[in-house]
Amino acid sequence: MKRNVMTLIIGVILVVIFLLLLFTFQVRRTQIAVVTTFGKPVANLDQPGLYFKWPWPIQHVYKFDNRIQNFEDRPSQSLTADSNPLIVTVYVGWRISDAAAFYPKFPGGSVEMAQTMLENMVRNAQNAVVASNTLSAFVNADPTQLKFDEIQNEMLQTVQTDLATNNYGMKLEFLGLKKIQLPDSVTQAVFDRMKANRQKLIDNLKSQGVADALRIRSAADSDAARTLADANAEAIRTRAEGEAEAAKTLPTFEQNPQLAGFLLRIDAIKQSLNQKSTLIFDEGIPPFDLFQNLPTNSVPNP
Amino acid sequence: MSDHEHHHHEHGHTHEHSASEGQDAGTQALAEALRSSFFIVKVVMLLMVIAFFGSGFFTVGASEKVVILRFGKPVGEGDKALLGPGMHWSFPYPVDELVRITNSAQQSVTTTVGWYFTTPEQELSGEELPAGSTLNPAIDGYLITADRDIVHSRATIVYHVRDPIAYTFGFSNAPMMVLNALNNALIHAGASFNTDDILINRQTDFRDAVQQRVMDLADQEHLGIEVDQCTVDSIPPRQLAGVFADVVNARETSANSITAAQSEATNLVLQAGAEAAAKITRAVVDSGNYVTLVKADAKRFNDLLPQYRTNAALFEQQQINLAMAEVLTNVGDKWFIPENANGKSSQLRLQLNPEPPAPPTEGQNQ
Numbered sequence: 001m002k003r004n005v006m007t008l009i010i011g012v013i014l015v016v017i018f019l020l021l022l023f024t025f026q027v028r029r030t031q032i033a034v035v036t037t038f039g040k041p042v043a044n045l046d047q048p049g050l051y052f053k054w055p056w057p058i059q060h061v062y063k064f065d066n067r068i069q070n071f072e073d074r075p076s077q078s079l080t081a082d083s084n085p086l087i088v089t090v091y092v093g094w095r096i097s098d099a100a101a102f103y104p105k106f107p108g109g110s111v112e113m114a115q116t117m118l119e120n121m122v123r124n125a126q127n128a129v130v131a132s133n134t135l136s137a138f139v140n141a142d143p144t145q146l147k148f149d150e151i152q153n154e155m156l157q158t159v160q161t162d163l164a165t166n167n168y169g170m171k172l173e174f175l176g177l178k179k180i181q182l183p184d185s186v187t188q189a190v191f192d193r194m195k196a197n198r199q200k201l202i203d204n205l206k207s208q209g210v211a212d213a214l215r216i217r218s219a220a221d222s223d224a225a226r227t228l229a230d231a232n233a234e235a236i237r238t239r240a241e242g243e244a245e246a247a248k249t250l251p252t253f254e255q256n257p258q259l260a261g262f263l264l265r266i267d268a269i270k271q272s273l274n275q276k277s278t279l280i281f282d283e284g285i286p287p288f289d290l291f292q293n294l295p296t297n298s299v300p301n302p
Numbered sequence: 303m304s305d306h307e308h309h310h311h312e313h314g315h316t317h318e319h320s321a322s323e324g325q326d327a328g329t330q331a332l333a334e335a336l337r338s339s340f341f342i343v344k345v346v347m348l349l350m351v352i353a354f355f356g357s358g359f360f361t362v363g364a365s366e367k368v369v370i371l372r373f374g375k376p377v378g379e380g381d382k383a384l385l386g387p388g389m390h391w392s393f394p395y396p397v398d399e400l401v402r403i404t405n406s407a408q409q410s411v412t413t414t415v416g417w418y419f420t421t422p423e424q425e426l427s428g429e430e431l432p433a434g435s436t437l438n439p440a441i442d443g444y445l446i447t448a449d450r451d452i453v454h455s456r457a458t459i460v461y462h463v464r465d466p467i468a469y470t471f472g473f474s475n476a477p478m479m480v481l482n483a484l485n486n487a488l489i490h491a492g493a494s495f496n497t498d499d500i501l502i503n504r505q506t507d508f509r510d511a512v513q514q515r516v517m518d519l520a521d522q523e524h525l526g527i528e529v530d531q532c533t534v535d536s537i538p539p540r541q542l543a544g545v546f547a548d549v550v551n552a553r554e555t556s557a558n559s560i561t562a563a564q565s566e567a568t569n570l571v572l573q574a575g576a577e578a579a580a581k582i583t584r585a586v587v588d589s590g591n592y593v594t595l596v597k598a599d600a601k602r603f604n605d606l607l608p609q610y611r612t613n614a615a616l617f618e619q620q621q622i623n624l625a626m627a628e629v630l631t632n633v634g635d636k637w638f639i640p641e642n643a644n645g646k647s648s649q650l651r652l653q654l655n656p657e658p659p660a661p662p663t664e665g666q667n668q
Binding site (some may be wrong): 006010026027028029030031047048049050065067068069070072075087091093099135138139140141143146148173174176177178179180181182183184185186188190191192193195197198199200202205206208209210211212216217219220221223224225228230231232233234235236238239241242243244246249252253255256258259260262263266267269270273274275276277278279280281282283287288291292 | 399435439440450485493541553564579593595604610618626633636639
């Protein structure tokens with residue numbers, strides 16, 4: 001009897017496991033699912049968890065990855081509004097948002113077919129948006145003129161509208177430009193222009209360097225001259241103040257101008273005759289007049 | 303029938319006993335075998351049960367988190383769903399499923415959408431293919447700058463996952479999303495900056511613009527990452543390497559000229575300042591000396607005035623003689639020319655500014 005109970009328990013467990021496998025299924029955190037009854041969608045599951053179903057062939061469960069998937073368009077050449085050829089490559093982040101809508105649109109829920117359809121939509125939107133913008137909207141140093149984000153948003157809105165209109169069960173989360181390039185032949189012209197511009201820049205740099213150096217030197221000369229002029233003015237003013245101060249002593253000398261003049265002459269003689277001077281004098285000049293009438297060894301002139 | 307009863311019956315019926323003895327021994331052996339087998343099965347089942355529940359133990363490393371999916375649904379919400387380092391237990395598959403997330407280790411991606419065609423091996427060995435006359439958009443990458451030039455640029459970002467749940471469960475290929483955000487950031491920055499700013503003048507601003515846009519896009523797309531570092535390497539097209547080098551040389555030459563001029567200017571201004579200061583100082587000193595001298599003269603005048611008034615002629619003679627004595631002491635040459643015996647004055651002739659003799663020529667020396 002004991003053996004039978006144990007066997008029964010094991011049998012029940014096996015049956016329960018079998019029934020669970022037959023009647024339940026899991027939807028993971030990264031999945032959404034659609035349940036079909038005889039091929040007709042009856043339940044759209046977008047939350048993870050354990051769900052019940054009738055076994056095949058009554059019901060069938062189709063699960064899809066609902067994470068954002070990366071898709072990159074192939075490079076596509078378009079003309080801008082100002083007739084510049086641009087090769088643009090776009091990447092998008094998209095996901096399956098509605099399994100019940102997605103499943104019947106693409107046989108077997110084929111993601112590859114969905115991406116092919118998405119590629120066409122993105123390319124159409126890309127061509128239309130590129131054609132409605134000038135090149136300066138794509139490349140511009142002025143942030144107010146650069147329409148990079150606006151262009152991306154315009155493409156995104158166009159594709160999102162197409163997806164919603166056709167109810168593909170797909171959602172475009174974001175779209176961005178991956179590459180902006182020029183046709184092979186145009187790059188040669190760009191190189192020629194760049195080379196010419198560089199040559200101009202070289203010439204400008206050389207002349208600018210000379211001009212700047214000249215300007216710096218001129219400014220320095222001017223500054224130096226102004227500094228010296230200011231210093232001269234200051235020196236003159238200082239000396240004038242000294243002379244004015246000295247002039248206050250004039251009344252003293254006015255007591256006897258003869259003496260004042262005499263003393264000035266005496267001082268002038270002392271200051272003007274130094275070691276490098278040669279003084280020539282004769283007997284008529286005091287105090288050498290004392291030598292007058294002294295016997296000399298000079299030879300009288302004939 | 304018990305074993306004891308069966309034993310007595312065996313003694314009463316010897317012939318039957320031998321036949322049934324063999325049968326009972328076989329039954330007994332079979333029963334023993336079944337008992338043993340059943341015991342082994344029970345032990346195996348017990349071990350399997352232990353192994354089943356024991357397999358639920360798992361460890362989480364220091365640089366990772368684990369999310370338990372129970373029947374596909376995360377256990378817990380937000381940060382509570384993340385199990386940190388240590389030992390944990392969960393129901394074995396298919397009830398629970400573990401998702402391991404590397405969260406703290408830094409990851410990096412490098413974009414080459416702006417770089418010419420090459421391989422790391424060619425680059426390391428310095429055997430890159432020579433540049434053609436044009437760029438092939440199918441294989442060569444580059445940026446179109448704001449001034450519509452072409453430059454090559456590549457960028458690398460180092461990032462870590464800030465929100466592991468968003469990064470792991472939100473994207474089928476999150477690193478590719480990060481790379482595309484970097485691709486977009488690089489061409490956007492290239493389209494916003496002029497060539498010289500990218501290559502020379504504003505390299506740091508350019509790099510910051512790339513990094514900022516990657517962070518903005520990561521936030522917009524809910525990638526759940528934090529950018530730790532961004533490096534950008536930009537060069538002019540290889541086809542124009544020569545002329546760009548000439549620009550660098552010209553810029554260097556110009557800068558050197560300006561630097562030399564600035565140095566000269568600084569010296570000139572400093573020299574003028576020093577000279578000006580000296581002039582002013584000299585004026586101040588001269589003025590002071592002059593005033594002092596004049597005051598001294600005035601004092602001397604006042605001292606001498608009474609003597610002068612007493613006998614002006616004698617005073618003057620005295621002063622002249624004193625002055626002459628001083629002058630004669632100081633002067634270098636003193637020529638005294640006495641009168642001739644006939645009473646006439648002697649003549650002394652001086653040649654002023656004599657013309658210096660011409661230096662001898664080389665031929666003359668020989």
